[in-house]
Amino acid sequence: MDQNRIRNFSIIAHIDHGKSTLADRILEVTDTVTGRDMRAQVLDSMELERERGITIKAQAVRVAWKGHQLNLIDTPGHVDFTYEVSRSLQACEGALLVVDAAQGIEAQTVANAYLAIENNLEIVPVVNKIDLPQADPDAAAAEVAELVGEDLERVLRISAKTGEGIEAVLDAIVERIPPPAGDPDAPPRALVFDSSYDQYRGVVAFVRMVDGSFSRGEPVRAMAQGTRFEAEEVGFFSPTMVAADALRAGEVGYVITGLKDVSKLRVGDTLTSERRPAAEPVPGYKDVKPMVFAGLFPTDSDDYPELRDALERLKLNDAALFYEPETSQALGFGFRCGFLGLLHMEIVRERLEREFDLDLLVTAPNVAYRVVTKAAEEVEVHNPSDMPSEIERVDEPYIKASIIVPKDYVGPVMELNTERRGSFDHMEYLSEQRVLLVYELPLAEIVLDYYDQLKSRTRGYASFDYDLIGFREGNLTRVDVLLAGEPVDALSLIVHRDGAYARGRALVDRLREEIPRQFFDVPVQAAIGSRVIARETIKAKRKDVLAKCYGGDISRKRKLLERQKKGKRRMKQVGSVEVPQEAFLAVLNLDGPKKDGQKK
């Protein structure tokens, strides 16, 4: 294909604004998928993705339109995968920015639009869902035009659901997005923007051919990591894998590597040919590091080997997942796992429970800390209970948070951010009604219940996104929890010194509610070092009997006791105290009402 007839684009949108439906419609209109094969949302192939309506792994599909080859590169829609998004965007020359006609732009729209602008992409603004009765296409179009600096009349108005306006979108892609600019005769360079793992064929790299070309059998080297392999097959997605003779400059497709370990080939790396290596990789590669950590423990300690095997297998197609064995006095053997963010953590946990049928206890998440000890040693701490006691300095990760709210909620949001040690960066009016607030916050303040709080204080109107901006020093201390005098390592937390008393008090109160009464009094204490800062007592039970038990009741009463016994088995024995799993999550929402639980 003539390079001038190629268009590479992605679709960026806030969750639920219709990205996947638009992708489906494009596949239909271009006859890439026949009606019979059309599963709704073809691109989201993982069961979990389909169910949650989000895209976890980016994919790429080639479609034909009026003599042009269009490559749709699907991007993950969530903040945790920003790095993957930015790599995907780098593989494109343009992006459709999709905004829900009823919702207007959201924090993710803004973050992704900025990302696209940074990558010099041609942005085609699209207002979707104009068929909805509550749609306000004019307002949404005005917002998005303002955001990307585009003429109002160039904002497309469509309904991916009904198919209205899809052809105009395809035409706009051809007309507005420039063709790829790479040099077809230069030494080959291919940007890896995603990968997946196939148990028979190994790692499949999704690539954008920047310069030159690759054919089957090409001896390939990943420039940043140095990994070498032979391209067993090259091809493209339509939407399933179709082998091709070669991938040429400007094209998007796949390379089958035969590698058995996804960590050998990282997203963002550049592939070149050993025969004619390029001098410089495509710029911008970075090794993504997990920022959020939590302990994963099997509810039944006999399941430890299964959990280990499951993590090994997950890691095969999730290079960002980090894990190492952890032993907790309270919870036994498990793993300390590192995630890109909260959604990533949620997804890993759900996949472990669903695909591997494991019953898991996940401890409250914490962030990575960089600690300098009094002995001038530098350590990275992933677990509060590992925090050294003699500390010279602790650095914690900070984020830049973008929050969009109706203007009436600016006050509550500012208040929340102040409580969470946030510092105000700036504020913009996106329209008369909606305001963008930008704050810098410690990531640690986000990982617990920030999002729940934000939603509840804005009646669900706020949308939120963040970017990591580096490490900063924090005045932090470790708070330990003691149950019946025994420290419970899994409940330790690291907090800002100013908030330590309040957090300790809240934690102790919450634990008193969460831990059922036992056969004896259980003191619950929060302590900094050896100093107790809060104390409560869970009073011993005074009665626990089955009132009557005669000939006709015996089976029923026996079953009742068996159930009670089973309930006890589900608890974790911490010293002499039986602690329900939920108690280990008590720190998740210390400010919220009891049992309000985690967000889903």
Added chain:
Amino acid sequence: MTGARHLYVHLPFCASRCGYCDFVTVVGRQDQHRAYVDALLGELALEREALAPRLESVFLGGGTPTLTQPRELERLLRALPPALEVTVEANPETVTPALAELLRDCGLTRVSLGAQSFQPGLLEVLERRARPDDVRHAVYALRDAKFDNISLDLIYGIPGQSAADLEADLSDALALEPEHLSCYELEAKPGTRFTHAHGAELARQAEAMETYFERVVARLTGAGYRWYETANFCRPPTLADGRDLRSRHNLAYWRGRDYLGLGIGAVSTIQGRRRKTTPRLGTYLTALEAGERPPHEVEELPGSVRKSERVLLGLRLDEPLSLAGLESALDSVAVERLERLGLVERGAAGAELTLTDRGRFLGGGVTAELLA
């Protein structure tokens, strides 16, 4: 095998259904009493060989057995095999001097009166028909008929019941000098009319009522009664001319003996097999009119379950549970833990297990933990 030495007969008829009740009962249907007694006798004939030649106990429970028409009740009582202890449950308002005489003449040795409370307001909450004086009059009538083994049932933890109300109920009951008392905490079963009406109130009172069980035990043992089972108390032999006033019939359940149950919803456990007869009156009558066994559910009890039941039932008693053969039913780590907590005691060089007093107040949870 010699057969079961304990017989239970279910008489389901009631004048009305109390809100908290979850037994198999039938309201009204006076016209069915005769047919029902016929059916019971037919069932007895069919099951006769499951019974031992001599019975230790017969227990007529309900429903309200004493609401059964006297002629039919008498016909039934005279046809039942004799036993060392024959008990009938009675609602106070049904016990007239004439009924007391009839029961005496038919060989009953023991009457269990469903008093529940002596406070009119609380009786109303429970939807009981008897008034406090009905209980007293029933006891007098039974004493006049020379009954020397009367048991009173009391319920505590009634919505609105204060600690003083409970003490008053216990005083009123003790004043009647019963040989035996059964005291049950009110169970508000989810989904019942009663729980719907009173659940919120009960939840509010839960903390205040936590001490009621302890109060009941303290008061009754203080009056000299023996706390011989979780919910049951009797005068000890020293206060009863040397008689053992524990309910023989119920002791049989708690000691894991075999028993045969007749009537709708009745349960039998014989040689490791538990059977529950249909709770439907029509189905029951039709089957027995045709001379057939009524439909029933069967539950086979494997050895491990029988052992668990021996533990959970045996530990309800104040006598030590012999562990011979039951070792596999117990979690030995839990036993040690609970022993350290002062909730169980091992005697006879580890061959016996007993709950301590505090262990008995926590008996359900302790047992759940002990079981392997």
